[in-house]
Amino acid sequence: MNIHQPAGQTVAESYMAALKNSGISHVFANGGTDFAPIIEGILQARTKGGILPEFVTVPHENVAVAMATGYYKVSGNMAAVMVHVNVGTANTICAVMNATRDSVPILLAAGRTPLTETGHAGSRDVPIHWAQENFDQAAIVREHVKWDYELREGQPVNTIVARAVDIAMTEPRGPVYLTLPREVLGNTDLGAGPLPRNRKLGVMPAVPSAEALEMAADMIAAAENPVIVTTSMARPHTFAALGQIAQDHAISVLTGPQASLASSNPMNLGLVNGPALQAADVIIVLDSPVPWVPRNVQPNPNAKLIHIATDPHFSTFPFRGFQMDLAISGEPGAALVMLNEMLKIKLKGKQAAVDKRRAHFAEQRAALIEQRKKAVQAVSTSSPIAYPWIAHCLNQVKDKNAIIVEELGAPYPFLEIEQPGGFLSTSSGALGMGLGQALGAKVAAPERQVISTVGDGSYMFGCPTAAHFVGQSEKLPTLTMVMNNSQWFAVRRATTAMYPDGLASKANSLPIVDLTPSADYEKITEAFGGYGARVDDPAKLIPALEKALDKVAQGQQATLNVIVRTRA
Structure with a gap:
């Protein structure tokens, strides 16, 4: 039965405009039969000069989510991915797991197989529309996303998209999931809702407790050999702040296989290792879900352990048993900047101890560089x-x-x-x-x-x-x-x-x-x-x-x- 498609802007067109208005400029897409309103909407928007993000055709969903991940890590901007119903969602799962653990915000949208058998231009018209329906499609990814929802008839799409983006961009950041039924996308939009106000996406990062940072600063100032452990990729401001505090106060930094500190920084003492952790009397664990592998490496049992992260307990990890003397919740870059200023005051009069530590680390770093040169030559x-x-x-x-x-x-x-x-x-x-x-x-x-x-x-x-x-x-x-x-x-x-x-x-x-x-x-x-x-x-x-x-x-x-x- 042929159903007349209503005239006017469709929900699909409003959805794409909502993405652009919420700061999303790229959609990495892998299409299916549910994309019909999206494809028609792209052509309509191009004809009418509508607001539209750039759609990139990606022939596999794993690649699409990986592209959104790499795009965010370099630009700091969130991207969207759109895939085909339940099967496309299933193909994203490994990449979504990675995005979740890497705190990468992505709006993962999937079509929903048509809800109706007759009566709508978007009703089911091929056998797979019955086979591709789940009782709960979002359950495929629910454990690995921060929020999931299905767009329903008559809802303001601007509000739904803005909410999805805000949740994804709020610390700890991560992917969100939105399903889009074909009939809903194809209907005339009766009201997209208000546009987002001109503000930063998500919630402004929480500032760490000044009282907690004072306690941390006291521990570090009293230490002979403080060490920072960081195993996650640092955002630009954290990268800079970490380099600054390490150099200002001669605090050695041990890293994981992620870019968190410049290779040339004199306080960069290489990967996390047992001897360095055993020698430390204060260990600052910065935004590190797994700072070391306990089976292989154990820190000095008498060392004070300070953990700093937006969620220092990493509550999305089912089991994690790293001990803490002080857990500080807040944005890591902001924590380092505040901690650095506190240490400038608390370490006054202790310059000789800091200089001694700096000289010791310089010797260690020179030995490490020489060791690497020999390894390459060998x-x-x-x-x-x-x-x-x-x-x-x-x-x-x-x-x-x-x-x-x-x-x-x-x-x-x-x-x-x-x-x-x-x-x-x-x-x-x-x-x-x-x-x-x-x-x-x-x-x-x-x-x-x-x-x-x-x-x-x-x-x-x-x-x-x-x-x-x-x-x-x-x-x-x-x-x-x-x-x-x-x-x-x-x-x-x-x-x-x-x-x-x-x-x-x-x-x-x-x-x-x-x-x-x-x-x-x-x-x-x-x-x-x-x-x-x-x-x-x-x-x-x-x-x-x-x-x-x-x-x-x-x-x-x-x-x-x-x-x-x-x-x-």
Whole structure:
């Protein structure tokens, strides 16, 4: 039965305008039959000059959410993703898990299979509309989003979208989920509601308690060897504030595999490690859900433990048992700025102790740098190629403001990262984010080099045909380095760690680990107009990188299939 489509602006058109009016300029979209009102609405808006965000076609939902993640991490701006009903939602789940653990705000919207069988232009018209209905579609992602809702007939879409964005952008930030039934989108909008007022999205971050920070400052001022531990990627103002307080008061900083402090900062003493934590008498745990792995590393039992984060208990983690002497809730960057000012007062007259500490850390840092140089030199001729050599070669050829997206192969301690957002990783462990994050980073910063380093397993998880399609169609040239060790390295490492004297530790080939025969991954990029090459000689890596980056500079995406060690 043909149902006349009502004239006038549809809810779909109002929804897209609401996104733009709420600060969302990009929608990474993977369409389905539920998108009919959206597609018609885009064309209508273009014809009538309507308000519209930019829609980017992404052929796999995992890549779409990863792009929104990379876009936010580099720009600080929230993006939207729109996917196809329950099946598209299901394809987002791993990437949504990562976004949640990385505190990345995303408006994830999904169509809803038509609610009616007859009587509306958008009623069900193909058999899958019955098969694709859930009793509770949002249950697919509910544990991993901050809020979920379904747009209903007659509701003000401006209000719904603004609420979704506000919740996503409120600390701790994270994704939200909105379902959009096809009939509702196709109906005439009877009133979109008021536009958001001109204010910052979300809630202004909570300022940490001055009383609590005074207590922390007293502990630090009385300490001989205070240490800051930070394992999460720092936002720009936190990155700067951390560097400042560390240098001003000679407080060493231990990091995880995330960009939280400039590589050249004299107080950067590398990754979290047991000896440094054992030597500390005060440990400031900054925005770190897992500051150390208790099975492997334990801090000095007599050290005072100060935890600072928007949610220092990380209440979305079901089990977490790190001890605390002082838990401070508030925005980490603001906490560091306030703490720094307090320490300037409390450390007056203690400059000799601070200078002594500074000299001690300078010796430690010099030894650490020398150790890294020796490690690089030791593997400079190693074939297959070793990971420290890869990082060294990248340092030689990349731009200073290049963005490295890492899922294996470019060890953070060996890289030279000086700017916030210069190194993107993930905290959750759901593989397949590297390719999409690199594309999202390029959307956010088209003028910067973007280089992703991914394992061969991560590359396959990353839906490479979909990612390379977007790179070609949207003219987003990036360099992908596939670290090809023909195995799931993380699975091998977990097995040998659990059974150090077992058969797995002695075997070259392991079941459910090996990825042989290995593919010619560089040729996948070539199918999408890109440049590809294989590298197995460490002496040829720098020339290969230079040629690939030259192709990228000319607007062509590139992939290097780098043959690396099967063991670390």
